[in-house]
Amino acid sequence: MSIGDFSPAGAEATAPVLHWYDFVCPFCYVGQDRSRILTKRGFTVLSIPLPIHPEIPQEGVEAGPRQGPMYEFLQNEARAAGLPLHWPARLPNTILALTVAEWVRRHEPGAFPALYAELFEAHFVRGEDIGALAVVQQHAAASGVDIPALTVAMTEPGPAQDVEQSSGLAEHFGIAGTPAWLVGSLAISGLRPRSEFEEFRSA
Structure with a gap:
């Protein structure tokens, strides 16, 4: 397993930043x-999955109070980033959404940025409920994904194995949670200040 294994088909050989x-x-x-800051600094950022709550049942769970x-920190950081944040009432199992997104990133990379943002939003x-197949497919279709090809792919073991491979690479680098970035040999875990990301420069 290597970082190159995570580049989309046809991508140039580069030294990307991995983002779990x-x-x-x-x-x-x-x-x-x-990640947008790193991209503006000249880096190629590959966003790859790391399921952090695989134990959540398929129907999801109540989220509970957010106080x-x-x-408050997250609300302020989202506001500073220009991202609206409305705490959802339930937490979904995201294995399906992550599996679909990773397949799209690898096989239809042009549609991945839109799908990635759409599922977060x-x-x-x-x-x-992004744990529901119909919801994920709706956003995939809106992002330009070939739904028949995706449907066939989801019946095969490869997409799930790709998510497991991504998790294994995180473990290899000592990364146990999200978000995390691997910039060269430097692993960054957690939501660090914007100023720290603005200090990076690509070679």
């Missing part, structure tokens, strides 16, 4: 802003 995320993670939702300093802005 989960759609249920509010720090990852705001982390879209940090305290951590939630579906959860953190509109409160949609």
Whole structure:
């Protein structure tokens, strides 16, 4: 397993930044802003999945109250990044959404940025159940994904194995949570300040 294994088909050989995320993670939702900063600094950022709550049942669970300093911090960071944030009432199981997104990133990379943003927005802005196949397919179709090809792919073991491979690479680099970025040999875990990302420069 190598970083090159995660580049989309036909991509040039580069030294990308790997970014691990989960759609249920509010720090990852705001982390879209940090990845945008790296992109503006000249980096290629590959966003790859790391399921952080695979134990959530398929029907999801009640989220409970969102109060305290951590939630105030996230509200402020989302506002600074220009990202609306409305806490959803339920937490979904995101394995399906992550599997679909990773297949799209690998096989239809042109549609991935839109789908990636759409699924985050579906959860953190509109409160949609992104654990539901119909919801994920709706956003995939809106993002320009070939739905018949996706449907066939989801019946095969490869997409799920790709998510497992991404999780294995995170473990290899000592990354246990999201969001996380691997910039060269430097692993960054958690939602670090914007100023720290603005200090990076690509070679």
